[in-house]
Amino acid sequence: MASTIYDIAKQAGVSIATVSRVFNQSSSVSERTRKKVMDVAEAVGYHPQAFAQGLASKKNNTIMVVVPVISNYFFMEVLGGVQDKLGELGFDLSIFNVTAGDDLFEQVEHVLKRRWAEGYLFISIHLEDKQWKQLTRYNVPITLVDEHYQEFDSVSVDNVQGAYRATKSLLDKGFRRVAMLSALKSSKPIRDRLVGYKKALSEKGINFCESLIISGESLYRDGFTERGGYEAMIKMLNMDDVPDACFCASDIQAVGALKAMKDMGASMPIIGYDDIELSEYIGLSTIRQPMRDMGFYATQNLVERMKNHDKAISQTIYSPELIHRSSTD
Amino acid sequence: MASTIYDIAKQAGVSIATVSRVFNQSSSVSERTRKKVMDVAEAVGYHPQAFAQGLASKKNNTIMVVVPVISNYFFMEVLGGVQDKLGELGFDLSIFNVTAGDDLFEQVEHVLKRRWAEGYLFISIHLEDKQWKQLTRYNVPITLVDEHYQEFDSVSVDNVQGAYRATKSLLDKGFRRVAMLSALKSSKPIRDRLVGYKKALSEKGINFCESLIISGESLYRDGFTERGGYEAMIKMLNMDDVPDACFCASDIQAVGALKAMKDMGASMPIIGYDDIELSEYIGLSTIRQPMRDMGFYATQNLVERMKNHDKAISQTIYSPELIHRSSTD
DNA sequence: CTGAAAGCGCTTACAG
DNA sequence: CTGAAAGCGCTTACAG
Numbered sequence: 238m239a240s241t242i243y244d245i246a247k248q249a250g251v252s253i254a255t256v257s258r259v260f261n262q263s264s265s266v267s268e269r270t271r272k273k274v275m276d277v278a279e280a281v282g283y284h285p286q287a288f289a290q291g292l293a294s295k296k297n298n299t300i301m302v303v304v305p306v307i308s309n310y311f312f313m314e315v316l317g318g319v320q321d322k323l324g325e326l327g328f329d330l331s332i333f334n335v336t337a338g339d340d341l342f343e344q345v346e347h348v349l350k351r352r353w354a355e356g357y358l359f360i361s362i363h364l365e366d367k368q369w370k371q372l373t374r375y376n377v378p379i380t381l382v383d384e385h386y387q388e389f390d391s392v393s394v395d396n397v398q399g400a401y402r403a404t405k406s407l408l409d410k411g412f413r414r415v416a417m418l419s420a421l422k423s424s425k426p427i428r429d430r431l432v433g434y435k436k437a438l439s440e441k442g443i444n445f446c447e448s449l450i451i452s453g454e455s456l457y458r459d460g461f462t463e464r465g466g467y468e469a470m471i472k473m474l475n476m477d478d479v480p481d482a483c484f485c486a487s488d489i490q491a492v493g494a495l496k497a498m499k500d501m502g503a504s505m506p507i508i509g510y511d512d513i514e515l516s517e518y519i520g521l522s523t524i525r526q527p528m529r530d531m532g533f534y535a536t537q538n539l540v541e542r543m544k545n546h547d548k549a550i551s552q553t554i555y556s557p558e559l560i561h562r563s564s565t566d
Numbered sequence: 567m568a569s570t571i572y573d574i575a576k577q578a579g580v581s582i583a584t585v586s587r588v589f590n591q592s593s594s595v596s597e598r599t600r601k602k603v604m605d606v607a608e609a610v611g612y613h614p615q616a617f618a619q620g621l622a623s624k625k626n627n628t629i630m631v632v633v634p635v636i637s638n639y640f641f642m643e644v645l646g647g648v649q650d651k652l653g654e655l656g657f658d659l660s661i662f663n664v665t666a667g668d669d670l671f672e673q674v675e676h677v678l679k680r681r682w683a684e685g686y687l688f689i690s691i692h693l694e695d696k697q698w699k700q701l702t703r704y705n706v707p708i709t710l711v712d713e714h715y716q717e718f719d720s721v722s723v724d725n726v727q728g729a730y731r732a733t734k735s736l737l738d739k740g741f742r743r744v745a746m747l748s749a750l751k752s753s754k755p756i757r758d759r760l761v762g763y764k765k766a767l768s769e770k771g772i773n774f775c776e777s778l779i780i781s782g783e784s785l786y787r788d789g790f791t792e793r794g795g796y797e798a799m800i801k802m803l804n805m806d807d808v809p810d811a812c813f814c815a816s817d818i819q820a821v822g823a824l825k826a827m828k829d830m831g832a833s834m835p836i837i838g839y840d841d842i843e844l845s846e847y848i849g850l851s852t853i854r855q856p857m858r859d860m861g862f863y864a865t866q867n868l869v870e871r872m873k874n875h876d877k878a879i880s881q882t883i884y885s886p887e888l889i890h891r892s893s894t895d
Numbered sequence: 896c897t898g899a900a901a902g903c904g905c906t907t908a909c910a911g
Numbered sequence: 912c913t914g915a916a917a918g919c920g921c922t923t924a925c926a927g
Contacts, residue, residue, distance in 0.1 A: 253906095254907080257906060257907085258906095288903080290906075291905090292906090
């Protein structure tokens, strides 16, 4: 049977308030009392219980991360940054994984209502403005990562800019028929990246051609998978008029695309998006999103807001960086 | 101000016990009463609060996963499986990330003491038998993944066997100087895999040679990184007597090794370990660990134990499978 | 089927 | 610096 604050209090000959104070550093307790309490606590292996502390203090020292799916390179990297910061600050991490089938907004509201955490980090959760607006009434610290809404702090990367740079880098090399290896068309990153792609084309006076936007059939993880990239590239190589070069919506899709080219004995310059750790090792040119930094900074920002609810809202937008490697040589 | 069970009770004209019952499905409440309560609850957006439920019921519907580091392919895959199962069962997921610098056992005890969860999944947490033994006194459901101790349920893969098969596959092809691209020597997986490697050698009557066990310098994540593999392969290629073939302790290291070979204009058959999703796409031969299944099954097992503390302890050991791809052709 | 009441293990003004 | 006491928002026998 685990011991409670009452057991410790009795054994140490003090009140439960004192025991509580000892475990909450801050308050004043004489060194002698503190030691007495700690000795007893250690002897029986006592530790305050998270529930009870949470109920009584309305704090639980927990940050909740809400993501679409954990097993994805982008989230993995962002989470790495989140953890680095959280470890530093001594907060606990909880993860809520929204499921694909059900209503996203409902799930998000559910998380907020249950009040599991003191602060929430929403990673790649895309809602409509009026839905975000509704969430403001929960009046709880929220930081958005890879999304943007004016009433919450956010940390994101300019997707339009990134896609623009990627596409432009290909056009600058003289390629004219530049395809975009896409994914689920309705997804936010795809929509933004398509805009950047078009922008680069039009700047060069090249007409946009719908048939050059190609995606695979498998829509698991919205198509941001090796398989999605593989399928799309196969399609591309089977076109009557094969594209000259290709901008891939993510590095992981580019990995699949590379395999497809190999299997088909074809070759074409391609550039990815993300710069996952792996890309350096397979020589993939790409657009770098500072994923780890985003997670790190977003967490820091969130904790600051938790301490000061009235601080001005900050929108941090990273500039994506073009990374040249052999895949576009 | 969020509403409580009292507000709902008052507005619905019932007792708080009844409101509580409505939210706990199980108990009997007349359809009329239930509806009345639900209507009010919905109107004000009421939801029971996790803390209070936890305190009162000693349950919190949460499973805690304890891992060394999230941002790692192996854990990511295992976590994917955990999530699949958890979603199905309606449990919440919490993650505790043990930090590298501090005492592992202390951290693990800390997690258990705080009683955050109803069940714990320890992934790749390696302790000594007597330490595991000590944890049994917490008397809480624990399932081990990628580790083994007789008093807890566990799900693991036979590392000795896997390394043996990998090495043997190379020897069977006629290679004699087969190196092992290693990582932190003191880590459990490395120790086990070394045993399998040696076993395969001795079976063929080949002497074990210490100088063929090579690892990189960077020990971030115990050396299980692209960089670790890269550095090790560079060393290998610079040896006076370059090995004929190489068994890599993980796929991710193999990715680095492949790059090193390319950079050095060298080539050598290599086989990895894990079979991360990527491997198929880069043609890496490897030993498959069913990571997703392991996470899935371990979670199921844990939940079963949570429901029945007295069920017999089960040790599930998966057999690693040899996957042939082009890297060993 | 429903209510009154005790209790879960803490925190935190309020006094002293 | 320390204690008595109220309260956090629920659950759950116990009665009826």
